[in-house]
Amino acid sequence: MRGQVLGVDRTSGEGQISGEDGHRYSFRPGDWSGDKGPAVGARVDFATEGARALRIFRLPDSDTASVAHRPVAANDRNKYVAALLAFFLGTLGIHRFYLGRNGTGVLMIVISITFVGLIVTGLWALIDTVRYLIMSDAEFEHRYARRYAG
Structure with a gap:
């Protein structure tokens, strides 16, 4: 399945992926395959087991997609x-x-x-x-x- 990384906890390395099927899947640092780890907005390919993402790979186009589609953080100052x-x-x-x-x-x-x-x-x-x-x-x-x- 393919999806996009929604968030990653910098301390624990755990996070969530939004799958193309509309469901969210959690992951841990050990679930990543390949040399590139998680990044918010990165497009990924992964296997699922229940609500968990396993054998996660970043797609080749994810480096440009994560920068171009990264949501702008809301400013709490006006x-x-x-x-x-x-x-x-x-x-x-x-x-x-x-x-x-x-x-x-x-x-x-x-x-x-x-x-x-x-x-x-x-x-x-x-x-x-x-x-x-x-x-x-x-x-x-x-x-x-x-x-x-x-």
């Missing part, structure tokens, strides 16, 4: 929320904390202690607001997507 935070609470750097830029968020709070600092962080926040609004969604995703260690 550029419009960041722009609103920058506009209304920007002098305190709240938008920077929201985007995971804690160092510059703390810097903005420290600078805001003085009157001149408020002017500087106000301009900084206004520039950030405009930048977020004109930035493409793809660029925002690239810069501010949360990176999970796995």
Whole structure:
């Protein structure tokens, strides 16, 4: 049977394959044959035993297919929320904390202690607001997507 790798646990090496028959099959690291192991999105050929995939081989075209058809991870950060935070609470750097830029968020709070600092962080926040609004969604995703260690 043929299918596609849905996911792989990096620690244990176990994962799931979606078969062309519409069912999902689990696998373990020892179920793989050949020199290439599992990769999310890879097209595979495998035998089944119940709900388990055995003797799994990656198909030759799976290297390009896994890159081209890999789903884009959803970003839990929104550029419009960041722009609103920058506009209304920007002098305190709240938008920077929201985007995971804690160092510059703390810097903005420290600078805001003085009157001149408020002017500087106000301009900084206004520039950030405009930048977020004109930035493409793809660029925002690239810069501010949360990176999970796995």
